[in-house]
Amino acid sequence: MRGTLGGVSGRLVxxxxxxxxxxxAAFLLLDPILATFLAVVGACLWLLALLSSTWDQHPSxxxxxxxxxRKRAAHRERTKEARARDRARWEAHQQRRSGR
Incomplete structure (x- = not known):
């Protein structure tokens, strides 16, 4: 990563x-309610930029x-024998049932 500080780019820092x-500065110069609004909006925008900075690094x-x-195929391969046994038991059950 280019110029990072704990995974955060220098521009975001x-x-x-x-x-x-x-x-x-807003708290020192403005009304506390307006300063709180500006601080919250600024923090939310910065957090949004921080969270979206690694958006393209995740798999598609x-x-x-x-x-x-791949995982499902590996699981099917591992459980192939158990499914074959179950299928044989089911077919035997169907044969017994049809013989009644």
């Missing part, structure tokens, strides 16, 4: 400092589905 400084839907398909 700078913007976080700007939001914090702006919030402090197709990659996740491919991995799930």
């Amino acid at each position: 700078v913007w976080g400092v700007v939001v914090a400084a702006g919030s402090v 839907f197709e990659q996740r589905e491919l991995e799930r398909a």
Whole structure:
């Protein structure tokens, strides 16, 4: 990752400092209610930017589905004998049932 601080890009750290400084300045210069509103909006926007900064690093839907398909295929391969036994028992049961 380029210029990161604990996984956070340097640009986001700078913007976080700007939001914090702006919030402090708002509380010193403005009405507390208006300053709280500005601080909350600024913090929410910064948090949204932080959370969305790694959006493209996650696997795509197709990659996740491919991995799930591989896991299902491996599971089917592991349980093949048990399914064959169950199928044989079911067929034997159907034969007994049809003989009545």
